[in-house]
């Protein structure tokens with residue numbers, strides 16, 4: 001084989017660079033996200049069960065969106081009987097008032113970029129007293 | 130290798146028998162047996178696992194109810210200052226951006242008689258009318274061409290007549306802008322946020338690539354309040370139920386002569402001008 005030295009060196013360098021992201025991160029787990037829940041004084045329960053919200057809040061938000069915009073239904077009564085105004089900014093973010101400490105934690109960890117915030121406003125985090 | 134006719138017919142027979150054995154066959158032989166299982170679940174039954182119980186949704190009990198919303202604009206009462214107040218209220222509370230040039234976004238604005246009522250051109254009309262600045266906005270047409278052309282149903286007509294926008298669905302194709310004969314719709318050529326002077330945090334902004342327009346303040350009606358422009362206009366803009374013969378709006382329409390924009394197009398606009 002002609003130029004085998006050059007080719008093999010080239011291949012080794014290529015593989016090293018190509019797999020860099022894999023081995024450079026080996027053994028280092030990315031920190032598990034810790035979304036910060038609102039203090040108990042603000043709210044002790046969400047519009048649905050925590051596990052459900054953790055995995056499926058986007059489904060619920062989609063259904064809320066259609067109900068509000070298309071059906072005009074704006075009041076949601078949760079399975080345990082509490083009534084809420086169906087609004088991302090005015091209800092969800094009322095309790096989860098700091099988007100950076102709550103939403104962004106998992107969204108960044110999973111590298112998802114929902115475009116809710118292109119239109120829906122993010123209230124300024126309230127000053128802690 | 131080939132399938133001869135005999136084999137083919139046999140195969141076809143077996144397949145048909147199997148097909149009948151499926152849900153269709155079941156339905157044929159025992160009608161009604163599968164109905165219970167097939168009933169569409171409500172959205173909340175779909176999103177919630179069974180053991181969590183049911184969530185319910187309903188409209189706000191305080192909402193204003195109407196069968197056919199409309200607006201009457203009294204040109205005798207509408208002074209330039211009142212028009213400005215109405216426009217400023219809408220712009221602020223709906224985060225309507227002020228973009229200089231042709232890319233501007235408009236929900237409600239003023240235009241001269243010749244542009245608002247082009248077919249009624251009349252050189253000797255009352256100069257007071259001819260020189261007046263008319264307030265224009267979406268007419269919430271009874272027969273809205275924008276709804277008809279929208280390929281995604283992002284623009285749709287509610288039962289109470291309001292022609293609504295679902296920004297989540299709009300793909301920015303702008304068919305509706307071509308369809309609307311009144312120029313009531315604007316396209317977001319760019320991110321509008323930098324052009325909003327002061328953001329009103331309780332209402333969303335829009336994003337690049339969607340079309341927007343007046344919504345007859347559906348978010349206000351939903352909580353039992355009147356549209357912002359009507360409230361700010363000092364009585365020059367009266368909002369109400371066109372279908373209700375006893376409404377203030379209908380009384381005004383009975384007492385005074387009113388005109389509508391381009392009625393010959395058959396869109397049946399629901400914004401009336403008292404001249």
Ligand code: SF4
Pocket residue numbers: 266267268269270273274275276292308309310311312313314342396
């Ligand atoms: S005025 Fe234009 S945008 Fe409004 S309903 Fe009529 S056609 Fe649609």
Ligand code: SF4
Pocket residue numbers: 278279280281282283284298299300301302303304305306339340
């Ligand atoms: S621009 Fe949006 S609202 Fe208009 S027709 Fe296209 S999808 Fe429908």
Ligand code: SF4
Pocket residue numbers: 218219220223236237266342343344345346356357358359
């Ligand atoms: S009805 Fe509401 S959305 Fe429409 S122009 Fe008036 S204030 Fe704006």
